[in-house]
Amino acid sequence: MFGFVSGVGVAGLLKRSAASSRETCGNGFSRGAPVAVSAPQRIDAPSLIKVQQPMTITEKILAKAADKDFVVPGDNIWVNVDVLMTHDVCGPGTIGVFKREFGQDAKVFDKEKVVIIPDHYIFTADERANRNVDILRDFVEEQDIKYFYDIKDRSNFKANPDYKGVCHVALAQEGHTRPGEVMFGTDSHTCNAGAFGQFATGIGNTDAGFILGTGKLLVKVPATMRFEMNGQMPDYLLAKDLILNIIGDIGVAGATYRSLEFAGEVIPQLSMEERQTLCNMAIEAGGKNGIIAPDAITSEYVDARTSKPYEKFSTDSKASFYADRTYNLADLEPVVAKPHSPDNRDLAKNCRDVKITRTYIGSCTGGKIEDFVAAARVLQYQKVRVPTFLVPATRRVYDDLHQYKINGQTLAEIFNSAGCIDPASPSCAACLGGPKDTFARINSAEVCVSTTNRNFPGRMGSKEGQVYLASPYTAAASAITGYVTDPREVYDFDSNKRHPAETFASLEE
């Protein structure tokens, strides 16, 4: 079925129709020739019924951002940027490019469309890391940038009312992830925001510096790979299992410069946090972006966090895909990605002879409150056998750990009773290794089950370390046994219902 570009409307079609005729050189008019002004011309109704090329959601968003009727994969288009995010690792470099290319006195394109989030190397004595945050602060003051989630007192994050934590989760929690918009970020996991039906992707400092000066970027439209997952989500699976399965199937280069669109009966069963976990790891398959069509669950989340208007797009039924894969959820089992690549998938139950030395629950992909709820369900009334590190992604997650209860215990109490290390201050912490004094950094030949998203050599610190990527269920189960463990071995999922989004809100507060 052919469809219109969503949300354009008759006025938009009229506007574009006029623009098109101006650019048509073969009908007797030359481009730029003087045109006599006369009475408005009658436009025949059929010209309004403009048949558009079917497009995917990603193509529609990019077409809108480029002020075009439609785009096709491979088109190089200039897009207007709705949000540019940068953080303490890449922000100083981005600022340097901006000042070098646009001048010391240049102003950013829009001080309300730039979001700056210190989050990576925060709780460290490393002077260069600390200096990076100072550079961000100076720039924000100079440019009067509205959204800066600052931290001045590193000894106590609670003393910093503006500080949030990990950028991708903070972006969502603070209402910066809106359907139909274009977001760029100087971080490869910016694709996280595709969960909201937003085109979101990571860029380098040079591109980000250019955006700071112009508000635009040249983008090649990616072809879309569609992943349809159908059936009832088994209670023992989390979104992490789904995306590790997909990456295991297609490989870390299997979606290079493609858009990964997640669809099917699974989507209404996933909360916004679980959708973020899916889209967050699109980059681990080389994807340009991950995306999910927004629905009522999306609107509920977004509307609670921003009053800015937005536009919801969906993929046309006749849209073309570079690849189209279908999964039956009932066929999937808990998996891990073994060292040293996110596509080195194996069933968790096949790795039960792998002795571990620690567990890490944190990061943008595995440190959200629902990740901790999942871990707490498995850990309640149990004891961990290995050091278990907990790093809430944001201060809101940190606060929720001390508020949400299961069976009368807060999540923090459950973790404490199980013998976990107290939750750390929210940040990226050891997900990216960081300075030597970073909380939970792997500094020797540790074997870690982690809810993070990358396990390349040295990613969490020492190259001697081995990291098994896993869901919070699997990480918690492994902490209990001291071996990589399928969560079904230690937790009765039949008699303890999983936490679907609709019941999450009913947890005790």
Ligand code: SF4
């Ligand atoms: S938590 Fe890890 S993956 Fe996420 S932004 Fe921080 S370093 Fe990157």
